[in-house]
Amino acid sequence: MSYTRLHIHLVTAVKYRRALILSSWRDEMLRYQTGHLKNKGHKPLAIYAMPDHWHLLVGKHPSVSESALMRDLKSDTSEWINKRGFTDVPFHWQDGYAAFAVSKSVVPTVTRYIHNQEEHHRKKSFRSEIIYLLDDEGISFKPEYLFHDPM
Numbered sequence: 001m002s003y004t005r006l007h008i009h010l011v012t013a014v015k016y017r018r019a020l021i022l023s024s025w026r027d028e029m030l031r032y033q034t035g036h037l038k039n040k041g042h043k044p045l046a047i048y049a050m051p052d053h054w055h056l057l058v059g060k061h062p063s064v065s066e067s068a069l070m071r072d073l074k075s076d077t078s079e080w081i082n083k084r085g086f087t088d089v090p091f092h093w094q095d096g097y098a099a100f101a102v103s104k105s106v107v108p109t110v111t112r113y114i115h116n117q118e119e120h121h122r123k124k125s126f127r128s129e130i131i132y133l134l135d136d137e138g139i140s141f142k143p144e145y146l147f148h149d150p151m
Helices: 023-039 066-084 104-115 126-136
Strands: 007-013 043-049 053-059 098-102
Touching: 007 066, 007 104, 007 126, 023 043, 023 053, 023 066, 043 104, 053 104, 098 104, 098 126
Parallel strands: none
Antiparallel strands: 007 053, 007 098, 043 053
């Protein structure tokens, strides 16, 4: 038997950071994603989407890599959105994502942070936010490989 607690904060963006996630269907998408994660053995702790990007705090099942979790969730969600015709253009997530390990002691702080995204982004742009998160974790990056700016 294995015993694990793997909390991961994941961030990704809509392709070209287009503001396609509308409040009229956002909650339905988040419920769909929550169900998808639970069905795969993960424990969603906090999830929220802005029009152009998305945050998830999840208790990850140990047999699934972050890359597999994100590949499957992004692919299934894109297909779900497109089948429902929520957008005038085909919906896609950008390639890549950011992932940050979260210790049990800061789960409540990260949960509040994710649920307060609208307030947070009144003061800070997504680009500033992701650069701060990467810098804070000591993750080196090349600016040209960050999530693309809106077109």
